[in-house]
Amino acid sequence: MRRYRKVKILATLGPASSDEEMIAKLHEAGADLFRINMSHSSHEMMRTLIERIRSVEKKSGRPIGILADLQGPKLRVGKFADTKVTLVPGQTFTLDNNEAPGDENRVFLPHPEILESVKVGDRLLIDDGKLALRAEKVDGTSITCTVVAGTGISDRKGVSLPDTLLAVGVLTDKDRADLDAVLETDDVDWVALSFVQRPEDLAEVRKIARGRVGIMSKIEKPQALERIDEIIDLSDAVMVARGDLGVEMPIEAVPGIQKQLTRACRRAGKPVVVATQMLESMISAPVPTRAEVSDVSIAVFEGADAIMLSAESASGQYPVEAVSMMASIARKVEDDPLYPSIIYAQRATPEATGADAISLAARQIAETLRLAVIVTYTSSGTTGLRASRERPNVPILALSPSVKTARRLSIGWGMHCVVTHDATDLDDMVNNACRIVASEGFGKPGDRIIISAGVPLGTPGATNMLRIAYIGADGQSGV
Known part of the structure; x- marks a missing residue:
């Protein structure tokens, strides 16, 4: 199954897409990877979904990536005596450590880390920003606020803190249990961390994972942007999680942040996923709005490695149509006459390493000689990602002896991954x-290709060789 596009599609599974037949339809429609949202999945359901994805993978003959998205710290207020209360801008409202039901003057906040971290002047956004508060007095046990905007609050609404760096890691007890369950399956390729604030947040996860899964940092906090280069450096991939980012940042700033993050990840050679509300109207409608089509196209024009569907594929009425539409938009953008110049304008300068120089040379040779495909042998996946970082205008065929590597690389821009044996010698x-x-349909007899590999063969991270070959009449190398 060959995709005639370079950007990848990540589809979230849920009530509308949890059975094997629907997963197969989504894969056929264009989904390259599947996301399991641990906020809504039990360990038993996660294992069931993995089994179904792997069954679809076996039948299709194509490696399929799986992303487990950890919930992260969900910050919520307590309950009210009357379920909800009405507030007035300008009034005083307090969040405290008193477990008694709330009223129009106060409510319980079951998060001591917030009570201890908020400073005078910090904003507190409740219910995705529908209620905005400003801290006027803090004492470690309560936060006295002024209501800035909004008129109501009800039980268990979420709290966002755009101005506050919390003295707490990204892993909750639930996340640790979920991560252990993910690693026990030995069948998940990526783990996404929610609400990353600083590089140190990745340390505990890396210690637990020990390289068994790729670590994807979700950027949805303003604090993360202050140290984004360090976070990207310590991450295996990044997700631009625009939903929470748009709550904690001015919403008009999100498109610019998306571009900055996409370009920063491209420079670093780390896969970047653009996510949230990309085709939101297709949750209940068979076609998207024109604005949504433009939104998806912007991510593709910027060279994002993958674009993601959330509720559209997880709980919407048209999951297959949403995937098909996203794939269709991507193909149309990549066929646009302006696409190559936009992609190439953001091409990163290669690092001063032999492997990066080889990848640059492979791309230049392939484009100059108009070769059919760049073939890269990759054991760990590093060589494949370097080839993808170059954003060549020819396909990348990544050959790996490791099915785990092939699955993980399914997120990489432009890569078509095939599991095959390690070469025994240069002729092989x-x-x-x-x-x-x-x-695989990337070339025919008489076509020329370029191959990158490492000598000695089979040595991870030793990419140091290029070979131009042409396909003979028997489908193997010509003389």
Whole structure:
């Protein structure tokens, strides 16, 4: 199954898409990876979904990536005596450590880390910003606020803190249990961390994971932007989580932040996913709005590695149509005459390493000689990601002896991953590459290809060789 587009599609599974038949339809429609939202999935359901995805993978013959998205710290107020209260801008309202039911003057806040961290002048946004408060007095046990905007608050509404750096890590007890369950399956490729604030937030997760899954940092806090280069450096991938980011930042700033993050990740050679409300109207409508089509196209024009569907595929009425529409938009953008110049304008300068120089040379040679495909042998996935970082205008065929590597690389821009044996010698390397190029539909007899690999063969991280070959009449290397 070959995709005629370079950007990848990440589809969230849920009530509308949890059975194997629907997962197969979503994959056929264009989903390259699937997201399991641990906020709404039990460990048993997670294992069931993994089994169904792997069954679809086996039948399709294509490696499919799986992302487990950890819930992260969900901050909420307590309950009210009358379920909800009405407030007036300008009045005083207090959040405190008193567990008694709330009223129009105060409410319980079951998060001592917030009570201890908020400073005078900090904003507190309740219920996705519908109620805005400003801290006027703090004493470690209560926060006395002025109501800035909004008129109501009800039980268990979420709290966002755009101005406050919380002295708490990203992993809750639930997240640790979920992460242990994910690692026990040994069948998940990526784990997404919610509400990352600083580079140190990644330390505990890396210690637990020990390289068994890729770590994806979700950028949805203003504090993360202050140290974004360090966070990107310590992450295996990044998600631009625009929903919470748009609550904690001025919503008009989000498009610019999205562009900045996408370009920063491209420079670093780290996969970047653009997520949240991309085709929101397709939750209940069979076609998107024109604004949503433009939103998806912007992410594709910027060279994002993947674009994500959330409720559209998880609980919407048209999950298959949403995936098909996203794939159709992506193909149309990538066929646009302006697409190459926009992509190439953001191309990153290669690092001063042999492997980066080889990847740059492979791209330049492929484009200059108009070769059919760039073939890269990759054990760990590093060489494949370097080739993807170059954003070539020819396809990238990533060959790996590791199914885990192939699955993880399914998120990478432009990569078509195939699991194959490690080459035994140079002739085997070239013949195998030519055979797979032909069988996967990337070339035909007489076409030329370029192959990058490492010598000694099979040595991870040793990319140091390029070879131009052409496909012979028998589908293997010509003389």
